[in-house]
Amino acid sequence: AQKVTQAQTEISVVEKEDVTLDCVYETRDTTYYLFWYKQPPSGELVFLIRRNSFDEQNEISGRYSWNFQKSTSSFNFTITASQVVDSAVYFCALRATVAGAQKLVFGQGTRLTINP
Amino acid sequence: NAGVTQTPKFRVLKTGQSMTLLCAQDMNHEYMYWYRQDPGMGLRLIHYSVGEGTTAKGEVPDGYNVSRLKKQNFLLGLESAAPSQTSVYFCASTFGNQPQHFGDGTRLSIL
Numbered sequence: 687a688q689k690v691t692q693a694q695t696e697i698s699v700v701e702k703e704d705v706t707l708d709c710v711y712e713t714r715d716t717t718y719y720l721f722w723y724k725q726p727p728s729g730e731l732v733f734l735i736r737r738n739s740f741d742e743q744n745e746i747s748g749r750y751s752w753n754f755q756k757s758t759s760s761f762n763f764t765i766t767a768s769q770v771v772d773s774a775v776y777f778c779a780l781r782a783t784v785a786g787a788q789k790l791v792f793g794q795g796t797r798l799t800i801n802p
Numbered sequence: 803n804a805g806v807t808q809t810p811k812f813r814v815l816k817t818g819q820s821m822t823l824l825c826a827q828d829m830n831h832e833y834m835y836w837y838r839q840d841p842g843m844g845l846r847l848i849h850y851s852v853g854e855g856t857t858a859k860g861e862v863p864d865g866y867n868v869s870r871l872k873k874q875n876f877l878l879g880l881e882s883a884a885p886s887q888t889s890v891y892f893c894a895s896t897f898g899n900q901p902q903h904f905g906d907g908t909r910l911s912i913l
Contacts, residue, residue: 695842721901731892731904738899777844781899787852788833789860790894790902792844 688713688782692793699768700801707763707796709778715739719781720754720761721790726774737761768800804828808893808905815883815912823878823908825893831903833896834876835860836868838889839907845892851876883912 689712699705711720722734735745737754745752749766765772778793809824825834832853837845847860851870865887867879876895880887888911894902 690844719899723904729890730906733901733903736901787850787858789847789850790835790845792846794842794844 688715688780688789688791690778690780690791690793692776692778692796694796695794696797696799698799698801701770702767704764704766705768705798707765707776707778707798709761709763709793711759711761711778711780713780713782715782721779721781722752722761722763723777723779724774725777725795731777734763765798770800770802772798773800774798806893806895806903806905808891808908810908811906812909813911815880815910817883817885817912819883820879820881821883822880823891823893823910825876825878825895825905827874827876827893827895827903829895829897829903830873831895831897832873833902834870835894835902836866836876836878837892837894838862838887839892840889848878848891885912888912 691710718739720737724732724734735752742754751764753762775795775797777795779790781790806827835850836848839845846862848862848866849860849868851857854873857868869877891908893905896902
């Protein structure tokens with residue numbers, strides 16, 4: 687089965703704290719892609735990162751970093767020194783082959799609130 | 803550079819009415835998708851298309867129909883709207899292994 691689990695439904699932290707959003711996935715594909723999207727209060731979906739299954743290097747982009755571990759089927763997202771503007775719902779997604787077609791399977795999302 | 807455009811942005815329907823949501827992309831993408839987003843459930847795939855003239859069912863297709871007569875457009879139809887179809891609908895497009903580009907969403911309420 688192709689599945690993405692974001693066990694943290696809601697997280698609330700104080701500004702400048704570090705926060706990690708967890709993502710665990712299941713797939714039978716040997717080649718697959720993982721994504722993170724951000725949905726701010728305005729509602730649009732903003733692409734953050736794509737990682738393919740052959741690249742286990744961690745990624746850092748400013749205050750954002752991603753830790754991909756195939757051994758634990760996890761693709762976690764860390765925000766360092768969080769800011770109020772980081773408040774959003776964050777989705778982890780897996781692109782997998784379902785019935786012969788490439789599809790995105792989304793996790794349930796984690797609502798992150800950064801309090802000033 | 804419009805990207806993915808969804809029309810309308812908001813709509814209120816009465817139970818039993820029909821309507822069509824339009825998705826247009828100007829990136830020449832082969833793949834197009836319709837999702838619905840409900841609280842606590844993430845995005846769920848309704849229907850998708852891998853090219854002009856093709857459509858296929860996703861995870862939650864019941865009560866919806868789609869058409870892809872032109873490569874740039876992907877229409878989602880509700881023949882007889884039900885309150886359970888109250889949701890936010892997102893259209894997306896992509897090609898190859900690229901990330902999906904999403905529209906801004908359509909907020910649909912069925913009374």
